[in-house]
Amino acid sequence: MSTFPDQFRLDGRTALVTGSARGLGWEMARALAEAGARVLLHGRTPERIAPGLETMRRAGFACDALAFEMADRAAMQAEMARGGPIDILIHNVGERDRRPFADIGADDFARLVDVDLTAAHALVRLVVPGMIERRWGRLILVTSIVADLAVPGAVSYIAAKGGLSAFSRALAAEFGATGITSNALSPGFFATETNAALLASPAGESQRLRCPAKRWAEPSEIAGAALFLASPAASYVNGHTLTVDGGVSATYLA
Numbered sequence: 692m693s694t695f696p697d698q699f700r701l702d703g704r705t706a707l708v709t710g711s712a713r714g715l716g717w718e719m720a721r722a723l724a725e726a727g728a729r730v731l732l733h734g735r736t737p738e739r740i741a742p743g744l745e746t747m748r749r750a751g752f753a754c755d756a757l758a759f760e761m762a763d764r765a766a767m768q769a770e771m772a773r774g775g776p777i778d779i780l781i782h783n784v785g786e787r788d789r790r791p792f793a794d795i796g797a798d799d800f801a802r803l804v805d806v807d808l809t810a811a812h813a814l815v816r817l818v819v820p821g822m823i824e825r826r827w828g829r830l831i832l833v834t835s836i837v838a839d840l841a842v843p844g845a846v847s848y849i850a851a852k853g854g855l856s857a858f859s860r861a862l863a864a865e866f867g868a869t870g871i872t873s874n875a876l877s878p879g880f881f882a883t884e885t886n887a888a889l890l891a892s893p894a895g896e897s898q899r900l901r902c903p904a905k906r907w908a909e910p911s912e913i914a915g916a917a918l919f920l921a922s923p924a925a926s927y928v929n930g931h932t933l934t935v936d937g938g939v940s941a942t943y944l945a
């Protein structure tokens with residue numbers, strides 16, 4: 692057993708972080724690269740990933756990029772084959788649909804669940820055989836506090852994240868004896884680009900006050916939790932949901 696802080700090093704491991712062109716995905720990818728992993732950035736197109744890839748390469752990190760739309764399973768399979776064996780999968784892509792229930796038809800619902808939940812199953816199927824062979828793997832699915840604490844105006848997203856959370860535990864049970872761990876990472880209110888309009892709105896202000904920390908999180912504040920779950924230090928953490936929300940889900944009033 693290595694000593695601390697070596698147990699947080701990821702040298703020799705390859706990590707894929709989906710949706711890492713920006714936002715939380717970018718922050719987690721950067722942390723894993725700093726810990727020594729070879730990181731595969733992912734986005735919809737090579738153009739979207741190019742700036743991040745360039746930044747990482749300039750910093751001297753081992754990295755590459757995979758480009759595919761989550762809904763396009765053929766492209767997913769081809770790009771994943773090109774990326775080679777993956778030791779750490781952080782599945783971070785999660786589309787939102789913030790419309791009221793009445794506006795979300797069956798096709799909208801099915802599409803979001805496909806991208807946010809079913810695509811995770813497809814990715815796990817692609818990476819798990821190699822992890823089992825090497826007897827080491829980390830599956831980290833990015834859920835949300837809404838998986839357990841519902842809000843109005845996001846039915847498909849909440850259903851998908853709840854499913855993803857349960858899927859993560861199911862994987863922990865399924866693969867527990869193979870050297871693979873599966874955990875969920877559950878963010879609260881993070882000030883990412885996607886949330887810019889919400890953050891500036893009255894709803895965003897009430898979310899800030901609802902949080903015991905009395906602030907939204909900086910995107911970089913997700914990175915330590917992701918690195919922990921990915922690291923050798925978390926070898927016996929399996930089937931857990933690590934919540935990073937400044938205390939929102941632990942409190943009734945703040």
Ligand SMILES: NC(=O)c1ccc[n+]([C@@H]2O[C@H](COP(=O)([O-])OP(=O)(O)OC[C@H]3O[C@@H](n4cnc5c(N)ncnc54)[C@H](OP(=O)(O)O)[C@@H]3O)[C@@H](O)[C@H]2O)c1
Pocket residue numbers: 709710711712713714715716733734735736739759760761762783784785786806833834835836877878879880881882883884885886
């Ligand atoms: N931010 C928060 O407060 C918060 C709270 C709870 C949970 N989460 C979860 O944390 C994760 C990241 O959130 P974020 O705010 O950082 O997200 P984001 O800013 O929306 O970034 C998501 C990334 O995923 C990519 N992406 C989205 N849909 C895709 C698709 N269909 N195929 C391929 N790539 C796709 C985006 O690519 P493009 O750059 O091409 O758009 C982007 O790089 C999500 O799963 C979200 O549900 C976030």
